[in-house]
Amino acid sequence: MKDQSTEENILNAAISVFQKKGMAGARMQEIADEAKINKAMLHYYYKNKQKLFEAVFRQAFEKFAPHINEVFNSDKSVFEKIIKFTDSYISFVMENPYLPNFLIQEINNNTEFANLFFGSEIAPNPIRFEKQIEEEIEKGIIKPIDPKQLLLNLFSLTAFSFVGTGLVRGILNLDEKKFKTMMEERKIMIPELLINSIKK
Amino acid sequence: MKDQSTEENILNAAISVFQKKGMAGARMQEIADEAKINKAMLHYYYKNKQKLFEAVFRQAFEKFAPHINEVFNSDKSVFEKIIKFTDSYISFVMENPYLPNFLIQEINNNTEFANLFFGSEIAPNPIRFEKQIEEEIEKGIIKPIDPKQLLLNLFSLTAFSFVGTGLVRGILNLDEKKFKTMMEERKIMIPELLINSIKK
DNA sequence: ACATTTATTAACCATATGGTTAAACTATTT
DNA sequence: AAATAGTTTAACCATATGGTTAATAAATGT
Missing domain, CATH: 1.10.10.60 (Homeodomain-like)
Structure with a gap:
């Protein structure tokens, strides 16, 4: 240190x-x-607890957002972006296990405050990616789908395991080792699942 | 009243x-x-806050578990169970929007206490469903997949939107109406996605 | 070396919060 | 109707908690 x-x-x-x-x-x-x-x-x-909290929230938000933006604003294909995001996000979250839950929790409890961030530069912004999905649909590369639904599927499949770790491990009866193994497997399985559902 | x-x-x-x-x-x-x-x-x-909390937790757990067990322990096919669960779970959660997040949160913060419930009768118990999936794989009805991964996909796709509502709505820029519309669409889309990925 | 600003601490303070108590009020029993 | 048991309240209490203050120590400038 x-x-x-x-x-x-x-x-x-x-x-x-x-x-x-x-x-x-x-x-x-x-x-x-x-x-x-x-x-x-x-x-x-x-100054006070609220301000300190806000500094922590900002830091978390700024640490989290690039993992979405970097991948989604690159000049790769939709398929490549799905592959890249899954791998990069799962790896990132396994190193920062409290971060997604913290963000989700505090955004839910403090929507107005959080909305300040969603308007800003650093906010995760998937609009370019959404447009790209529509373009590839028009070009006939992928099947028609609401881009927002595709993104929501991607976020759900990657993030939920980490947000609901306790519930997931309780219901599926997973020890920590099995859980980690499964997360590694999901880096491959999730993109396969999603790409398979949209490729023509 | x-x-x-x-x-x-x-x-x-x-x-x-x-x-x-x-x-x-x-x-x-x-x-x-x-x-x-x-x-x-x-x-x-x-007696005290803790006891009151435990009563609330128990009630939430008992309200939530049947939605998993009823569907998973019925005598339907894997495909039918996926369809039924998605519809029933999304409908249920739209009526009880705080419930999944509450359970997840408190299970994460209080793992040992929550584990008392996971051992019990009322706990969501997908083991029969997992076995059924393995059987259908052996019979050649569905493609090989880790049953736990299939279940995790199902839970992720259905639950995440409600747990991370604020984050999802912020990133995807959804007003409440659009969000609800999407949730209705997901009752159809999620089973399609999952069934399509495992059917031969 | 001295003065001035910056950083740090121990001791406090006000309020919020979970919890208790003793008294009153309301059935219920006999 | 009197006694008993169950229910409800106002007033308290002890402690936790966020926050402040005044004095001290350390760094910085002149």
Whole structure:
């Protein structure tokens, strides 16, 4: 571990605590403890809990969005993008297991605040991809489908396992090893499933 | 609205508040207000917040599980079960929009407690369905696939939209009407997608 | 070296929150 | 009708929690 500025320490501790416990469950004292500083420092660098939360949310949002944009705004084919996104997203989330759930949770609980982000530059923006899907449909490369439904299928199949980990593992009776194996398999299986359903 | 016993009032109020705000975000006073009774009554009928939460969790779990079991333990074919489950689950969740997210959230935050339920009678138990899938594979009716992966696809495609409503609507830029329309379409589209991927 | 700004802490404070209690009110029993 | 048991409330209580303050320590500028 390298020396970090106090402000960075605080943000990292806040990320850790907020992502695990959410806004309502997080405690300022716990964040201070994890950052190994006095609680007053939190308010010195970040005015209050809400502001600190917003910094954490912004960081999470900014970390998450590129995984959608990079893939979707590249100049690859629809098929290639589906393959690339699945692999890149599952790998990313396996390294950041709390992130999708945190985002989903806080967006649901704080829709108006979250909508500030969806308007912005950094927001995931699949519009170009949606257009591309329509173009490939017109060209006869893929079968007709609502681009938004295709995207929703892609997001659902990749993300749900991580958001609902506990429920999934409980119902399907999966230990951690089996779960991870399945996630690796899904990197191949999901694109196959989706591409197969739209290719002519 | 019919007259309900105070205990029922409390449980209903608790369901409403806990499902929207989760264990950490829920306030005993808010539950009392919603039930229109004195806060002390909560402790009269339910010892403490934890116990009240557990009653709510149990109710949610018991309400949710049959939608999996009824379909999966019927004597229909795999194809028919996929069709039935999708329709029944999406309809159910559109009427109970907070339920899946609440369960997922609290199972994630309280794995050991939740595991008490996964062992029990009422737990969603897809083992018979998994065996049926293997049988139909052997009989050559459907293509080889890990039954657990098929189930995970089914759960993902049906549930994710409701768990990540805010994120989905934000990214895909959906108003409430369009979202609902898409959910209706998915009752048809999801079984098509899944059946098509496994039928020979 | 001295002054000034910046960073950090211990001790506090106000309020929110889960929980308790004693009294009152309402059936129910005898 | 009196006694008993069950239900409900207002007022409290202890603690947790977010936030502040005043004093101190460390860094920076002159």
